Amino acid sequence: MSDADDDPGLDAAYALKTPDDSRRLYARWAGTYDDDFAGAQDYRLPDAVARAYVAAGGEGPVLDVGAGTGLLGRYLADAGIGPVDGTDISPEMLAVAAGKRVYRRLFEGDVTGRLEVADATYAGVTSSGTFTCGHVGPEAIHELLRLAAPGALFVLSVNAAHWGPAGFAATFAALGDRIEGLELPAVPIYGDGGDPAHRDDRALLATFRKA
Template sequence: MSDKTPDLHAAYALDSPEDHKRLYAEWAGDYDEGFATREDYQLHIHTARAFVGAGGQGPVLDVGAGTGLCGAVLARLGVGPIDATDISAEMLDQAMRKDIYRDAIEADLNEGIPVPRESYSGIVSSGSFTHGHLGPEALTALLRVARPGAQFALSINAQHYEKVGFAEALHRLAQGQIRNLTLPEVRIYGDLASGPNKDDTALIALFERA
């Protein structure tokens, strides 16, 4: 294990699945208090509320669930059942301790999700479509496991959205695979944040599978 505590800068610089597994194995035990609370992280709250506000319902797949921050908000809002998927077994272990998930699925989204087609009525993701993490190519795997009419709420770091081609990918999908796309912009962190990324924003891609 590294002597350096994992941080957002290290997470944004990740390059391979092995890098992800290594960093999040180190970060899992301290993520909620050492990052989310300290930095007044709010994106999971915005994402869950947007999903519910758009009429989202279970069964839901929480993509890049991490320690279960977004799932916990969904559960408080009465959404369920919820399954968690993440590349990190250690993060999923923390998530399952919250006793809000029906199942945990360890998977690299770029290689697909080992569940049957059309398994979910809702897909949420908070914090995974960002620098060093997932790009628009992962949307195909999510559409495969979504039922027709399934509600999506995917947070996408605003800088990442512009940089890696989400606009083009979503425009292409809107030609027949998705419908009712909206992109509200939200702050990733609250007023108590003090780090260099405290003013960062994200777009929440809200749409339904056609």
């Protein structure tokens, strides 16, 4: 997506191609995302990721990747998980997340490159809605493994329509014994209150531990 006049929204988001496209789109979307997207579309994915993280025994400190406006961070904090840090390519989205007052640290970063985090920092890594069409592919998993401590729990949503074309299966297979216990439960991204055109959209919750 490169036309700065396009309305932000789900279809525009799925059509993104580069990190700069993401910066531009989310700069314009940040102020209305929670109401006009998450609320109006009955967006369930952050809740599903947080529930899966808790159910698998997740603990803090945890990094929320592509934290956006902080919806997942709020669910994690409500479930008693903390501290929660968040990173995102969009400073405008992070400014909204800061207003939720659930994150210990929020920092700008492109997860397809190198994040400003020391090796083996986190006991867990979560992500909701960021490994999706037009956004982030499986190459980012290597950087996330770097900043996770041995035994760290990962729960990363991957849009089911993105899984095959982006090559997630090959990336996970190539990780071999660097990860343990990979499970891929499928969950609905939206509830019945959203756009019927996206009611059947699914995400795989890639759940595993760093060996």
